[in-house]
Amino acid sequence: MTRARVFIREVNSLRFPLKMQFRTRSIRNYPTESNEIGDTSINLRPTEDIPGPKALPLIGNLFRFMPYIGEYYNVNVLTLMRMLHEKYGNIVKLDGLKKQPTIFLFCPELCKSMYQLQGKIPIRIAMEPLHNYRKNREDIYKGQYGLTTSQGELWKEFRSKVGPHMMRPKIVKMHVAQIHDITNEFVDKISTLLDPKTLELPDDFMNELYKWSVESMCSIALNYRMGCLKSNLAIDSDAQIMINCVKEMFDLTYRIENVPSLLEINNRRNYQKLFNALDKINGISAKYIENAKNNILKTADADRDYSILEKLLCIDEQTALVMALDILMSTDTTSNAAGALLYHIANNKEKQEKLRKEVMSVLPDKTTPITPDVLEKIPYVKGCIKESMRLFPITNGILRNMPKDVSLGGYFIPKGTNVIACHAVLSMDPKYFACPMEYIPERWIRDSPEFSSHKSIHTYVYMPFGYGVRACIGQRFAEMELEILLLKVIRNFRIEWHYGPLEHESQIVNTVKSPLRFKLIDL
The missing domain is CATH 1.10.630.10 (Cytochrome P450)
Incomplete structure (x- = not known):
């Protein structure tokens, strides 16, 4: 099954339930900036309210990276970050390329918060193809990657x-x-x-x-x-x-x-x-x-x-x-x-x-x-x-995968979301x-x-x-x-x-x- 089909299937199965969940969830269930549960002094907004390129049904933002029609086609990583920052501000959400959205941070205080929330054993889901290779070569790596x-x-x-x-x-x-x-x-x-x-x-x-x-x-x-x-x-x-x-x-x-x-x-x-x-x-x-x-x-x-x-x-x-x-x-x-x-x-x-x-x-x-x-x-x-x-x-930039539900910049960020501190732009x-x-x-x-x-x-x-x-x-x-x-x-x-x-x-x-x-x- 192609990556595009897998993505479409995930969007069909998750998009509307997640939307309902974010809109109806009580604010008491959201974590605060200090990562505590139940603090009602901060009115967190749902993840989907984070500014960013508007995703289309089924295909998300995939079309923006396609030849001829995509504004991000053939754009390098640093240029993409700058474009997102200039158009959408200090915290930006990009849907449609991974199962979870990617959150970009363009403010040092937000970066600081991300590092404080990364946990004792930070997770950095990156270079997965290299990890797949090492798992495939168990005769060499023997479980140590x-x-x-x-x-x-x-x-x-x-x-x-x-x-x-x-x-x-x-x-x-x-x-x-x-x-x-x-x-x-x-x-x-x-x-x-x-x-x-x-x-x-x-x-x-x-x-x-x-x-x-x-x-x-x-x-x-x-x-x-x-x-x-x-x-x-x-x-x-x-x-x-x-x-x-x-x-x-x-x-x-x-x-x-x-x-x-x-x-x-x-x-x-x-x-x-x-x-x-x-x-x-x-x-x-x-x-x-x-x-x-x-x-x-x-x-x-x-x-x-x-x-x-x-x-x-x-x-x-x-x-x-x-x-x-x-x-x-x-x-x-x-x-x-x-x-x-x-x-x-x-x-x-x-x-x-x-x-x-x-x-x-x-x-x-x-x-x-x-x-x-x-x-x-x-x-x-x-x-x-x-x-x-x-x-x-x-x-x-530096990527961290959030180990639990957290809040950044007044927004709810669910567990498993990739967040990138964009230091090259800063x-x-x-x-x-x-x-x-x-x-x-x-x-x-x-x-x-x-x-x-x-x-x-x-x-x-x-x-x-x-x-x-x-x-x-x-x-x-x-x-x-x-x-x-x-x-x-x-x-x-x-x-x-x-x-x-x-x-x-x-x-x-x-x-x-x-x-x-x-x-x-x-x-």
Whole structure:
């Protein structure tokens, strides 16, 4: 049965009973903002009163996403969010694509309320195609599906095992030397990629950033070098296949989850392609995980850096395997964040010169090693990274599935509803950021004389790595990698940009689409 038919059947069976239920239900049965039952001081309105595109009988809003007739056809996620916000306000309901409506929040106070109501074990029903794959490959996952797709107690147990080895600053510091060496090698390679006449990087430099990210994550996860930074890496090499398959995984997952289709055969084909890509990723990862395990058995040096895999093997081999797979599949996000970061630095000469002064103060010589102590003395570097992620967030929002009936913004939100805090829209809103389209790293630096509005930034506006216990577990590693990359590039080159605004594609994650033809001048 096609998705459209399933949706029509659900609408026919549920639409009118739900309408009657919402209109006749006593206000005493609605939960309040504090999630208590029976408070009559708040007059909650029914879910169907939330502003949003008007759904048609039987087909809901499906027609709005169809070719030629749909106002949302071929519109990316971020643009869709902006359109909904501009037309309908701070809380918007979109019916017709899932069993339950999706609620979009465009106000930091509403986002705060959502996080307060998410429960002790937040539910995030996302990337279901990936979860379906992992359930289908029980011989690999054996009931442990990782942090991305697990829910409930299964997720909580997994997180409790891996959290201490991923989130502690002390653990991250242990890998600084590894990433420094890899980034040194990467910067040396950059010099060989420059066009001798224009001093510009090639159109496919984004792919080089993917290689740097894969090599870095493989080193952290497995203490093993994949060899991504070798010159003239073959198209059929493990590294390049991994890069291509990870990009394909995100694209296909987005198409299956978010691009409406009346033809079931389209979904079957996309699922087949997705499973094929994931099989390749797992096959390559398994080989390097096995190599890393063999190296562990051979090595008895107590002074060496221990990989995430080795630390987790002491707890549970299956947990170690699944976490290593998750880490190796996360390279797409860091590489795109790096591409956008270099663009913003290249496109803002004054900020780059100010950044270079700080970099020169901690790295007086090009060969000065980057240590954990150095990373404690670079507030402007950190501000540059935060500001880039405000203008180019990796994800557009944070989704939570409501664990019980709750109220948001004076409306009743039933259990099981997906609610999205749209932080990418909020981060560009002049209500919350002065000069929101400008790249101003100073806004993140306390007591900055150039920009004094740091204290006015609402806590729940900017969330590049998520929130609470379901925040990105690799945040500290990603920040460390970006810091080291920026330090090394700025210490070695003056970077320029002579093209138009950076183009990107917005799906599950935001990806750079412009050829990154940076001009680099050796210092």
